[in-house]
Each structure stands twice: as structure tokens, then as C-alpha cells.
Amino acid sequence: MGDVVLASLLLPLAGAVAAAVAPARRTVAVVTAAGQTVLAVVLAVTVLRDGPVATAPGGWEPPLGIALRVDGVAAAVGLLAAVVVTAVLAHACASPASTGPATEPAAGRSAYWPLTLLTLAGLQAVLVAADLFTTYVALELLTLGAVALVALGGRGAYGPALRYLCLAVLGSFAFLVAVALVYARTGTLTLDLAAAALPPGPALTTALGLATVGLLVKSALFPLHAWLPDAHAAAPTAVSPLLSALVVKGSFVVLLRVWTALGGDAALASVLAVLATGAVAWGGVLALRAAALKRVVAYSTVAQVGYLVLLLPLVTPALAGGDGVAVDVARTAWQGVLLVLLAHGLAKAAMFLAAGTLVGVAGSGRVADLGGTAARAPVVVTAYALAGVCLAGLPPSLGFVGKWALLDAALTGGRWWVVAVLLGGGLLTAAATARVLAATLREPGPGDGPPPGTPHGREEAPGATALPTPRAGERWPALALALLAVVTCVGSAWLADLVLVGAPPGVGG
Template identity: 50%
Template sequence: MSPLDLDEDVLSSLLPMLVLGPVALAALAAVVPPRLRPALGVGSAAVVAATTAVVVGGLVRAEGGELELALAGWEAPLGIVLRADGASGALLALTATVGVAVTAYALGGDEVTGGPAFWPLWLALWAALNGVYLAGDLFNTYVALELLTVAAVALVALGGRRAAAPALRYLFVAVVGSLLFLLAVALVYGQTGVLDYALAADRLQDGPLLGTVLALTLVGMAAKMALLPLHSWLPVAHPAAPAAVSALLSALVVKAALFVLWRVWFDLGAAAEGNPVREGLALASAIAGTVAVFWGGLMALRKQRLKQIVAYSTVAQIGYLALVLRLADPLAPDAVAAAGWSGGFVLVLAHGLAKAAMFLAVGTLAHAYGTDHLSGLRGAVTHMPMTVAAVGIAGVSLAGLPPTFGFVAKWQLLTAALGRDEWWVVAVLLLGGLVTFGYTAAMVRATFDPPGNPDVEAPAVRVPAVLAVVPFLLALASVVFGVFTADVVTLVASSAPGGDLP
């Protein structure tokens, strides 16, 4: 029998391993000698990724597209319930894919990780990410978010003395976001007496309290996901953090906050469908996202350092995801709502792959040349073609050009925008893609050989092959999933608001 054909009860029993397993491995990594941590990290990544593959593969075949487990047999509201659906399954798969890649990349040395402390912190981060995606109640979502914050801030601080101030800024913003979300959780419990998502959704009633819950969650998660104007921590944290950490922050950490926002908005906020407050918040999110797309993109065009360019690119790309609150409205026709939801979620996955590839490639260039300034990268396309190709391919996916994964996502979002007659959103998607292509072209152009001087010097440091191969493979995955994307769209559409939409 194939591991993917396991009984649903057996598959459900694996859900705790995706959270508790990395926690135990992180604790082990913290106490073993530093020289053993890379080997332990590789083994841990292999185990967690294999378990994720079995769960996600079984999830696709599960009746109703969902797995659920009540820990120790205690059902909600008394017990802790873990749930996995199409959306959480897709993010578990993204986390495992990027996680394996970053783990392999981290074997390149302390220069790209910040030191041996990277390994236990990274495994703790992985546990927190899986905890966010699998938590069946609001309180454990909050707990997982706090573990995620602590691990992410500590990882940023591995950048050394220059990373201390950015890490503290990130900590302050993230804690404020958590407190706002905790207040929203308290309001839900005060009205319903439960914290389980499904039970709370049945008991919540439309009114000022629900509007307040949505507003608090929107602002709190916007701070954690760096949605403009609450983005100030991200452009300083990325350049200060080691390359492997920057990839984790952009590809995975901000996605956890986005997942929580969407879950509260579409599950708990279902009772407020058509409410003017909910509609106003969705419009405000879309406006903030629009400004972020262009402001972040223009800032990326102005910067002269690779990591700053890619950091502001993340600010811009988060803007697209803020549009989903409006485009995936279940009150819209089914096909339109499905396109908005699946487009937004596929964009999350496409952004995760492309941004991980881009940050890792940029880190490789900076390590090899001793700088990430554009003026110091002449000749890199000759001496490090695979790394430069990773930057270019990832940028093409972020711009939404065919045949990449990003193109599939933006096509879905365009379909939703046209179905809702939101022509201004169409303009944002198209013009934002041009800006993305512009700063990607600027980064690639900086690596060309100087005119009339083909014998440009090689980089100062000869980097291990893994530092070039890993980002290139991630970038290549952005193309592969763009071609073979039907199963991914089907998986995420199964968890769309209102049920399995066409």
C-alpha cells in the first residue's frame, strides 16, 4: 500500500508530528555540539518534509478534503483540535519545500546562516508555521504566532551587531500585532464562549463586535505581514539578516500572518457578509495593497543594493495579497469568488518559491563578491550564471509573466477583477508587473560584463556549489508549477469561502 493511500485516521494521527516533531528536534539541536547541528538539521528536515508529503498527499484524497484530530480524544470546545484542509495543506507543502531548500543552502556555512544557533531556531520556526496552519482554535493560533515571532526575531538577530536594532523594531511591531489579535480573540470568546473556529463561526452574530474583531485582526496581521503603512520593520530586517533567514522571512513568515487574516476574515467573518463595516475594511485593505504595490516597487527601483531591492519587492508583493479580501468575496458569483480565492492562494505559493529563490541567490552573490551593491557585481553573469539566472527567473514569476507560477496566480486574480468590474485592480496587476520586471532587469543588468572589458575579475570568494544550485532549483520550480498547476488550483479551491467552488 502506498503511503499516500493510508487510512484517514492514520493520516490524522500524523498531524501532531508536524508541530511537536520539529519542537522536539529544535530542543535536541539546541543541546548537541554545534558541529553536529548541520547533520541533525538535514535529518530533521528530511523527516518533517516526508511527513508533510504523506499528510498532504492523503489530504488530496481525503473525503471532504479535510483531516481532523482531537488531541487525547477531547473534542472542542474542551480539547485541542488540529485541522488540515486544502489551504493549510498547500502552505504545509510550501513550508516543506522551502524548508528543505533553505536547509540545504544552510550547509554553505555560517556566513549564510549567522552561526550554529540557526539550526534550533529554524526548526522552532518550522514548528510554529505548521502550528499556525493546523490550529483549529483561535488561542492555539495565537500561541503558534507568538512562537513564530520569537523564533523569527532571534533569527534576524543572528546578523550580528548591525542586526540588533532591526530585530528590536521587528519585535516591537510583531508584539503589537499579536496583542491586537489577542484582543480580537478575547472578544470572540466573550460573545460565543468558545475559541474553536467552527463553533465560533456558528455562534458569532453580525454587529459592531464582529466588525471590531475583523478590524483588530486586519490591523494586527497587517503589522506582522508588513502591509503598508505598517511595513517599516521589513526593509531594515531583511538586509541585516543572514541570507537564509531573509528567505524564510519573506517566503514563509509573512504568509502565516496572512493565513490567519484570511481564516478569521472568511470563516468568522462569514456572518458579516454584506455588512458595510466589512466592506469598508476590505476596500481599505485593497487601497493599502494598491499603494504598497507601487510604492514598494518604486522604492525597489531606486535602491542600489540587492537585499534592499528584494526587501522592498516583498512590500510590493504583499500588496497584491491584500486585494484578496475584496476579490474573493463569497457574495460574488461562484466562479468569480473561486478565481479570487484560488488566485490569491496560488500567488502566496508562487511568491514563496520565487522570493526564497531570489533572496538565496542574492545572498550567494553578496557572499561571493563581498558586497550586494549593484556597482560591485560586474561580470557575475559570466562567473556565476546559474545564480544570476535564479534572480531573473524568480523576477519573471513575481512579474506574472508566462509560463511561470506567478502568471497563473495573476491570471486568476485578473479573472476575478474583471468579473467584479474592478478595472482599477486590473490596472494595478498589469502596471505592478511592469514595475517588478523593471527592478528585476536592473539587478540582472548590473551583473553584465563591463563594455569593452570581457576579462572582468572573478568574485573574491569561491562559494560552495550548493549556494548556486539551491536558488536555481527553487526558481525553476516556479516555472514547473506554472506548467503543471491544475492540481494545486484544485487543492486550494476546495477550501474556498462558502465551500468547494467551481
């Protein structure tokens, strides 16, 4: 199985190179993503059945070599990434405008295909890397791919892309210093070995603190989130889903591993609890108030990152050697947050695709100008609505399953503030989605659409023909992702089992 792990790294890299030089970029990219999905399914099934898969390519064994390991989290997120990239590429094939503005040089648009595969390769590398230096390199690869993708948005996106680059590099630098510190103290780069060799003390706390801050900048935790709404909203339609659904998850998964391996820190956990609460509230409120549709969606990501970070304070007591209840809480919270992560990945990708398409259909990026789009693009609006249901954690959706598990964990552990954050945040998200839906249902201004009650014997009411409608290829990928986020609700127990495979002992893995 080690070969499959290696293949899952090399396939998107090879695809990226091929897509950069071959004339048939789209075909290469889509075939690569589909192949990656197959590999990801194989890996997920294997991990679920036989446990984690580890390999050391080139025979460079730990403590210094390149170690690769696929645990349940890596398999699940890898599968998410492959599915999302496939759907987004399918959308991009149908809609050239979604890969960048037509005013830009043609080279910009054609760079979309290799860059997307490069980002996929970077994410896969982050997920399977088992030593700290490989992780660092993979994170940089992921960042560079993502920044370049943002810049495809044209002149308006250069500023946000540059800001994203600066902050992301700063975050990487903090992480690198933490890695260097660990290596200097322990002489190893393998996380588990290093954790065993590093006694509690200032060195461990410093390393943990630096890594946490660096990775949270990359994941855009409030109040380090300011780059995200600009970058994600300025990016082209076929890029924003990758950034929101996948890229921020890469650094979060690394944080989860570092945090659990190094045993966490109670004081830092309390700070994170406050920040996560702030993220859910601030992101939720701004999503409700933002005037531009894509910023609504981007702020919702800020809020969702808050949910993910809730996991760290919830597992910390168990890592510190807590009793059976603490382990119980940690295990349920682990499952809950990772289900939320997967749900958010699917739903946010669908939502950004839908939002980008709606902006095209409405001819304006403002929520207030969406009137009439529900009639002209019902499939796209449905995709947006389903994604919103999942993000708000309403049934039936995978987000609901995750929220249920998290609520379970919070109530078992008596963490009432988590309950309040989850329920309040869910209402804010639902309200933000309802606001957008109401805007799409509203009748457009006079003259640009049929009034209510127009007899539909004549489908083509005068004036309605001139308004743009989405193409077929722009409708279905978003709807497919949104439906996936909903139907995985039934029988999602296997996903909850999968993410526990190879999880740290403290959370009952």
C-alpha cells in the same frame, strides 16, 4: 491521518530540541526538514484525495479543546514551508557565513539550526491550528523564532530585530484582544462555532478590525511595512528567505481564515483595497530605487503582500451572500492569490538566497557594484532571474498561473482597479529584476575582470582568479527553488484544486 498531522507538528519541535543539544546540528536539521517534506507530501496527497483532515489531540474536543485541522491551504503552504526550509538548510550547510557574520560569537551561528526548526514548527502550528487560542500561541512561537533569527545578523541587525519584535508583539496583542472579545461574546474559541454565534454588530466589527490590523502588522502590509525591509535585509543570507517566503505568510493565512469565517466587512474591505494598491505601487517603486540588493528583494516582498491582500476585497461580496458571479469571482481569486502565495514563497526564497550569495561574490551589498557577477556566478544570476520572472508573473512560471487566475477573477467581477494593480505591479517587478540583471551583466571596473571578447582559450584570465566565486552548495539550492517556481507552471491545476479543498463555503470550497 490525524497522527500525521500531529507528527508534522512534533517533528520540527523535536528536531529543534535535538539540534540545540546534539553535536551534529546540521545533520539533525537537514534530516528533520527532509522528514517534514515527506510528511507534507503525504498530507497534501491525502487532503487532495479525501478532503480536510481534522483531529483533536488529547481528546480535548471543541468548543474549548485544542483542535487541529489540515485544509487545502494548510497542506499547500505546509508543503511550501518544508521544501523551502530544506533548500535553505542545504544552502546553510554549504556556507557557514550565510548563518551569521563570522565576527559574532560561535554560539550565534550554532543557534541558527534549532531556531530555523522552531520557526518551521511555529508556522506548521499556525497552519493546522483550528481554534483561536492555539492560533495565537502558534503565532507567538513563529514570531519569536523569526525575531531571534533576524538577530543572528550581528550588531547591525539588533536594532531591526528589536523593532520587528515590538511591532510583532503589538500585532499579536491586537489579535489576542480580538480573540478575547470573541470568547467573551460566544464562549467558544473555535472559529466556525464562534462565527455562527456572533451576530453582526459592533462586537463583530471590532473583533474583525482588531484581528485584521494585528495580523497585517505581522504581514507587513503598507503602510505598516516599515519594519520589514530593515529586518529582512539585515538578516543573514540563510534567514532572509525564511522570513520573506514563509513567516509573513503565516499571519496572512490566519487573516484569511478569520476574515472569511467572520464574513468580512465591506467598508474595511475598501480600505484594504486601497492599502493593497499602495503596497504594490510603493513596494514596486522602492524596489526599483533601492541601492542595496537585499533591500530590492525585501521591498519586492512588500509589493507581493499587496497582491495577497487583494484577495480580501475580492471575496467579501461572496461572503455577504452574493450571487453566482460573486462566488465565481471569489473562487477564482482564491485560487489565484494562493498560487501567487506559493509562487512567491518559492521564488522569493530563491531570490534571497541568490541575492545573499551575489553580495558575497561581489564583495559589496550595492546593486551598482554587481558588475561582472554574471560571468563569475552564472548559476546564481540565473536563479535570481528565474525568480524575478516568477515574481513578475511572467510565463512560464507559477506566478503567471496565479496572475492569470487573478486577472480572470478581476475581469469577471468587473474590478478594473485590480487589473491595473496586477499589470502595473508586474511591470514594476520586471523592471526591478531587469535593473539587477543589467548590473550583473555590466563589465566590472578596470582591472577586476576580463574585458569582453577576451579569447577564452585561456580560461583563467589574469586578475580573474582572485575574485570570489560561489561554492557549489551555494548555487544549487537557489536554482532548485527557482526552477521549481517555473516548472510548476505546467500541470499546476492540481495545486489550484488543492487550495480549494476545505475552503470556506462562500468561495466555493
